[in-house]
Amino acid sequence: MKYNFDEIILRRNTNCIKWDRGAEDVLPMWVADMDFKTAQPIIDALKGKLDSGVFGYTLHPDVYYDAIIGWWERRHNFTLKKDWLVFCPGVVPALSYIIRANTCQGDKVLLQSPVYYPFYRVITNNGCQVVDNPLKLVHESYEIDFEDLENKASDPKVKLMLLCSPHNPVGRVWTREELIRIGEICEKHKVLVIADEIHCDLIYKGYKHIPFASINEGFLMNSITCTAPSKTFNLAGLQVSNLIVPNKELRTKLKQILVVNEIGEPNVFSVNALIAAYNYGEEWLTQLMEYLEGNLKYLIDFVGSNMPALKVIKTEGTYLIWVDCRALGKSSKELNTLLIKNAKVWFNDGSTFGLNGEGFVRINIACPRELLVEGLNRIKGVITENNSEN
Ligand SMILES: Cc1ncc(COP(=O)(O)O)c(C=O)c1O
Known part of the structure; x- marks a missing residue:
């Protein structure tokens, strides 16, 4: 079966920590949770159980x-x-x-x-x-x-x-x-x-x-x-x-x-x-990894072309991408506030991962490409503006 990871699933107002914790106009790219439907055999197994009542x-x-x-x-x-x-x-x-x-x-x-x-x-x-x-x-x-x-x-x-x-x-x-x-x-x-x-x-x-x-x-x-x-x-x-x-x-x-x-x-x-x-679930996982690989490549290319002050740390596994923003001269708290307030995108604040996370953010790329593109475009202006002030 061919899975469609491009499908946008509306998760607001579904008791979803990722989407329902922040403001309505902020795009969530933080907690380690994917904006994709799971594999069809899992959905079928759950439906079977549900139907038993x-x-x-x-x-x-x-x-x-x-x-x-x-x-x-x-x-x-x-x-x-x-x-x-x-x-x-x-x-x-x-x-x-x-x-x-x-x-x-x-x-x-x-x-x-x-x-x-x-x-x-x-x-x-x-x-x-x-x-x-x-x-x-x-x-x-x-x-x-x-x-x-x-x-x-x-x-x-x-x-x-x-x-x-x-x-x-x-x-x-x-x-x-x-x-x-x-x-x-x-x-x-x-x-x-x-x-x-x-x-x-x-x-x-x-x-x-x-x-x-x-x-x-x-x-x-x-x-x-x-x-x-x-x-x-x-x-x-x-x-x-x-x-x-x-x-x-x-x-x-x-x-x-x-x-x-x-x-x-x-x-x-x-x-x-x-x-x-x-x-x-293996067929789904193979396709997921191909999709994530595409998202990772998109992120790396986008940051390289549009926000070269940021450095994407080499990623070998996980859909959580660690990005070095120290060249912007802001603490991760200041940076995250700026990103949430001005760009309306929510990443994880790097400093919560330890003192050496200061000046970094963690970006969750497990989402349809359209949302990733939207998130990156939202931050581009804010980052470029801020970098030119430094
Ligand atoms: C390294 C690591 N361990 C554990 C968890 C969470 O595990 P659980 O939800 O089973 O408590 C996460 C979630 O992001 C994680 O990244």
Whole structure:
């Protein structure tokens, strides 16, 4: 089936966080949610459930686990066992429970800024301290400072590392070599790796996602991987994620916390949606990635021709594009206010991802091309005007 990603879907007044939080005349290009309909097999599966008219307490049947296992085998060359899989309604709640299960008050948790902003709050809300291993910007792409990582990981108070792979917002798809270096440092210093791989299916041509835990037995046992069909298939509202926890001791600890917090049963629709997505969603995903590739190219060309003061950071995965606006001489807060007030476009303010996000914005390009063109045209005048004032 040929999908039409150009279709404009009216999302205002649908209880949609992306479209209904801001003013009516502001074009939202912020939160990580796509303005596309999901794959037809998922819609059909949901319709089937809806038509039954019965929405009672629900369990995870074997076909649910088979669908997850099949997906990871086919797409990521990683063979999972059913026992390893632990359900949670979302990756962010999962991160919070994982931290609670594996730290004591005052422990430290590593992250790599600029990074997805809930990483900070899941650490501090659980009584731990953030330890930052800032990423280094080298020729419009980000690299890991391994010396700094080793230094920080060697602090005995550091118990966990939140690894964002692929990385939101800098768009890196970490290479096998990089992941091996991270894994070896963490193993050496007894730091447990929490690999948030929610963006693992959104990879551009020429790159490949390597599941951290798939690299070797040591990494498999020293990691918890967070996965979900939500970014891949635009299902965030269904609240379903699955954690890969091969280490029995870690799994028992995590399950205890989930039981204590009464996290167990899934949303009735999420089960059917996940099964359809992972079993029949590949055709849609292939077409989605082609469309996103086109949007990314359009953005890069447009910025290069019309707003050369801005630098689009090299994107290897995700539909979230990190743009360096520091040449405009404005803080990201000032810039975002200007963009919302004058250009009527809402991007994510780079400073919320960490101090080194100051002067950057994050642009969500998962929308019909017409909206992307509209958004870029709206900001063009404001950026050009501002740049000539500097
Ligand atoms: C890295 C990362 N982790 C987790 C999430 C959200 O996960 P969930 O909606 O399952 O809590 C996002 C959403 O943008 C994300 O970018």
